[in-house]
Amino acid sequence: MEFTAEIRAAIEDVRAEVAALHGELTRSELVVWTGGNVSGRVPGADLFVIKPSGVDYEDLRPENMILCTLDGIPVPGIPGSEAAASSDTDAHAYVYRNMPEVGGVVHTHSTYATAWAARGEPIPCVITAMADEFGGEIPVGPFAIIGDDSIGRGIVQTLRGHRSRAVLMANHGPFTIGKNARDAVKAAVMVEDVARTVHIARSGGELVPLRQEHIDALFDRYQNVYGQAPEGQL
Secondary structure (H helix, E strand, O other), rough: OOOHHHHHHHHHHHHHOOOOOOHHHOOOOOOOOOEEEEEEEEOOOOEEEEOOOOOOHHOHHHHHOOOEEEOOOOOOOOOOOOOOOOOOHHHHHHHHHOOOOOOEEEEEEOOHHHHHHHHOOOOOOHHHHHHHHOOOOOOOOOOEEEEEHHHHHHHHHHHHHOOOOEEEEEEOOOEEEEOOHHHHHHHHHHHHHHHHHHHHHHOOOOOOOHHHHHHHHHHHHHHHHHOOOOOOOO
16 A cells, blocks of 8 residues: 655654553553553554554564554555554444544553453442533443444444543443544543542442533533633633
């Protein structure tokens, strides 16, 4: 497969970013051993980058990130393409094919979020951080077997039209999406944080839900006002 110089540069940028972002999963204690994965869409091309299967996190480098088509097929002739891609590659590919606005996908087995998934229970929106980041509850997706695009189908089915960027796949764990790989990693960090907080809160007594109008206002402010304005804007 031939690429323009611009696409080759974009591929190398995404490979470097995806390799580095796996370090955020370990620093935030969202994964153990070789479980979990980050992927990122290559801007301007029907391609994405994902980690290889079963490789220790400390051994992940840009050069062993695997470039795939949106059918989940590794692109030959690219360094790393001879290795087996993550077992979740078909799931990520399905999301990219069916949610063109998504630029990054992350999967972890983070402890508290996975505990909610094991119960098949959505995380209710009872703290402002959840309203800010997810715009409401974090939903549960259907149980799906690993190894084909079934998980991807469940992710799309659950999150399409939903404000949440995280889904708890039943009896499995969280998957998050974002505008790029970094945004999806942020969502993975935040879903574990709120899963832990809400679990602790519920162990101490009855949860107090946020009113929908407050959720809407908090979400709108955080998504559209919070943070630094783009250069040249107030």
